[in-house]
Amino acid sequence: MDDISPGKDAGLSGPAQGPSSVNIKQAVIERIQMADRRGADALLDAWGAEHGYENMLAEILDPVLTEVGDEWRSSGMLTLAQTYVVAKVAEDMMSKMAGRSRQAPGGQPPKGPVVIGNIEEDFHALGRKMLGTFLRAQGWDVLDLGNDVPAAVFVDKAVEAGARVIGVSAMMMSTARNIKAVREEIDRRGLAGRLLLAVGGAIFRVTPGLAEEIGADGTAGNALDAVELFGRLWERSSGMEVRT
Ligand code: B12
Incomplete structure (x- = not known):
């Protein structure tokens, strides 16, 4: 150390x-x-x-x-x-x-919005909260859906907000596999390439290939790298209209 x-x-x-x-x-x-x-x-x-x-x-x-x-x-x-x-x-x-980080550094307009949450059946909130804190500190507008979020809710909320990136957190092997349902939901609604899927949590750090297996567009091992990942995915996305 x-x-x-x-x-x-x-x-x-x-x-x-x-x-x-x-x-x-x-x-x-x-x-x-x-x-x-x-x-x-x-x-x-x-x-x-x-x-x-x-x-x-x-x-x-x-x-x-x-x-x-x-x-x-x-x-x-x-x-x-x-x-x-x-x-x-x-x-x-x-x-x-919280509150220190409402504005993008240098008075820039906020980036995003992006949606984050823990997948259904996962209650390991810490990593997700840290991700949200880091994103906000870098000026992202973050909609945090909390723990135990069903796949369809991730996609509904992202579409409503006009988000281009969903960040899904899971700490356990069983819950990481639940994220496949988010991939399927994005694809089923024809949003692949417009709404990109980032995944993370300790299980991804210790299981090489897991992110690809569940169909994620990217992963990162800590919140600092996650902020860069969100930036890259946002750029890669062709974007969505905000639903009225
Ligand atoms: C704290 C903890 C808990 C706390 C959670 C408290 C809270 N409010 O979060 C409590 C006590 C509730 C808990 C419960 C359980 N836990 Co637990 N828990 C942990 C522990 C010790 C630390 C997790 C943690 O907070 N790490 C710190 C955070 C900051 O790290 P992180 O989540 O990885 O997040 C970072 C990155 O991964 C990344 N990141 C996170 N999310 C995202 C998302 C995206 C999109 C990106 C890009 C990056 C990213 O950024 C974060 C910051 O750098 C781990 C051990 C471990 N080594 O991981 C076990 C662990 C995850 N738990 C485990 C288990 C089994 C359980 C229980 C089933 C225990 C039980 N029998 O009840 C329950 C299940 C609850 C549930 N259904 O979710 C197992 C999972 C085994 C497995 N591989 O499947 C572990 C690995 C411990 C073990 N014994 O092996 N747990």
């Missing part, structure tokens, strides 16, 4: 020490292991205030979530309290960023 500014303590004495002087990721992970939500929040908040909240999400929180998640997958050692704290810390940071 990277040191943010090597040579000082591991950060467990708290943010008063100065967030740039600690191995911040390790310190946050330790707070999560102690189920110390406020402590983890304080560290992230202090680092974000100094280095920028977008940087905090990309460089600290996202890798921490991935590491904690991978640890759980490999060892199953995360307790319910720790899992709860991970989710709450991520939500705390994302709500801090």
Whole structure:
């Protein structure tokens, strides 16, 4: 794990020490292991205030979530309290960023709209919320449909809004396969090439070829790359009329 500014303590004495002087990721992970939500929040908040909240999400929180998640997958050692704290810390940071990111950088008009959500039967909200936060921070107008979204609803909402990209999140193999229904719905309505399908979530990172298997137009392994992907897919799409 990277040191943010090597040579000082591991950060467990708290943010008063100065967030740039600690191995911040390790310190946050330790707070999560102690189920110390406020402590983890304080560290992230202090680092974000100094280095920028977008940087905090990309460089600290996202890798921490991935590491904690991978640890759980490999060892199953995360307790319910720790899992709860991970989710709450991520939500705390994302709500801090909400409202900061309503406008495109540099006063540009908003890009999009795009539609995102977790596929039917999937309730792993964190990755999707992070995706929404990153997209908004880069000036995208994001319609977030939430968890457990049926395929037809994704397409209905995209057509209503005039979106050219749908981003579908799934964390499990079973739910990733449910995304095939979104592909079929897009094709059945003759929208292929106009409404493009992006997919993501940890299961896609660990299963090469899965995105192609379910018929996605693209995938990305983290929210930062996802923002670029949405830009590419938007350009590739020939667009849709907004339904009145
Ligand atoms: C936290 C968590 C939960 C929390 C979710 C809380 C919440 N509010 O989100 C709770 C406790 C509810 C939960 C429940 C369950 N979980 Co769970 N969970 C996890 C865990 C530990 C972390 C997931 C996470 O949030 N990661 C952090 C986020 C930020 O990462 P991410 O989602 O990958 O998102 C990033 C990228 O992938 C990308 N991205 C995300 N979406 C999209 C979309 C697009 C379009 C793009 C381009 C990119 C993109 O950007 C994000 C930010 O960088 C994982 C372990 C793991 N290693 O993944 C297990 C895991 C996913 N869960 C698992 C299981 C089995 C379950 C349960 C069935 C457990 C149970 N028996 O009840 C239930 C199922 C609930 C359901 N139906 O959805 C398994 C899945 C196994 C599999 N491969 O199928 C895992 C892998 C753990 C394990 N034991 O192996 N879980």
